[in-house]
Amino acid sequence: MVRITLELASKIVTATLQRRVELGFKPLCVAVLDPGGHLVAMQREDGASTLRPQIAMAKAGGALALGISSRKIAEMASERPTFIASLGPISPHGVVPAAGGVLIVDADGQLIGAVGVTGDTSDNDEACALAGIAAAGLSAVD
Amino acid sequence: MVRITLELASKIVTATLQRRVELGFKPLCVAVLDPGGHLVAMQREDGASTLRPQIAMAKAGGALALGISSRKIAEMASERPTFIASLGPISPHGVVPAAGGVLIVDADGQLIGAVGVTGDTSDNDEACALAGIAAAGLSAVD
């Protein structure tokens, strides 16, 4: 099983932000968490607002907490808003139901961590997260 | 870069409450925060209810946390209620999605703080906040 080393996490962060520059998106904040939901690496670009670190962690942390991407959590939230809202206060980093929190698996499909991105629209955030994961030679799962 | 000194913050508070008297609005509570979201000055008028300080801080603090006015946060909340609701538990002062939390910039457009006002309707709260910012020779941004 591959582990999300700091080296791998840094590759993900760098590639995520590189893609956001290529696409001309707004300044982003990226967080990479290990499978237990604990931070490995985080960067907040100049101009990204002050709550972005917590939002990035709560997208990625929420995805790990429920075992599905934050895009799917957003879909659940539109069907069952009170259920998803109830999870925030009992989750160490909160649960933010918006795309941009992506689960990472190794070649065997083992869950090894998650990336959370925030700062532009949720779709754009997620596009950068996916690019970051791919650049590190890893796979995303929904 | 201008800093929100106590002198400037006090001017904002005084002018905000002066405008509310001129307009005959209900008693208000005004909070002025530095760019990191920390209180510089706060006044609650006689008759304003007990949670008003927290609401004023959560309007201004939410605006700083997301980098947009609480009026815009209210618009986001009507489109994506579960997303905005999820930010409360992960934000130090909470996020109140209602007009009246206004970002302050200096002449160069640098974000230097925020004002939060509550007590009357959100539109009236915001009108007083804008008057307070203008009276201190500063500019509001959406």
Added chain:
Amino acid sequence: MVRITLELASKIVTATLQRRVELGFKPLCVAVLDPGGHLVAMQREDGASTLRPQIAMAKAGGALALGISSRKIAEMASERPTFIASLGPISPHGVVPAAGGVLIVDADGQLIGAVGVTGDTSDNDEACALAGIAAAGLSAVD
């Protein structure tokens, strides 16, 4: 029964900070709370660090919560540290056991609010709070 109006609270804040200038103390933060422990007025001087508003509120709020000055709470804390420590998490504003949180009574001895001051040593903080209360024509109680 006298009520801590915003006018009275503002007098206390102004006189507290005036005394700190006379005595050459460090920049202070002053909070005035009503008898329910809710903020009426708060000012943080330039150079006072970012947690000062919370500390000022937790000195004054702890005093109201227990019905004794924060100087007495500090004495209790040295005798029964775990008891006082246990109160922080169950108190809305926390309980800071250090002098500078002073209860205010009217001429009939009725509890009408509290002042919390922080920024210099606890003794100096308290000296300014007492000067502020006296300047407003009110009395402190231990």
Added chain:
Amino acid sequence: MVRITLELASKIVTATLQRRVELGFKPLCVAVLDPGGHLVAMQREDGASTLRPQIAMAKAGGALALGISSRKIAEMASERPTFIASLGPISPHGVVPAAGGVLIVDADGQLIGAVGVTGDTSDNDEACALAGIAAAGLSAVD
């Protein structure tokens, strides 16, 4: 006034971890915060335990909250343990009273942020933080 850009924060993180390799210390976690206490960059080395990000943030964040290094906070904590303990619950990131949380100032002595390091002994943590700050051309203050 210099701002802690992501570029500067990344330099601090890299140099801090470089020094820890040179000195053969245990795996570390480094957090760089802006003056409002908000994360700019964070890295946790392989083998550093799961709470390290929070400890790094609570060393640096506590230093900013009180305006003194976490080494000085540790000294205060040995004299007044209940006072320092009472600040944890009212501080957004907590307050960890142990060396390794260092305030950063620019050439004019303006407070521009803080570094928090944890993973080895507090003295070793602090030595790496100081090396990181110096490598970025900035100054530490006690």
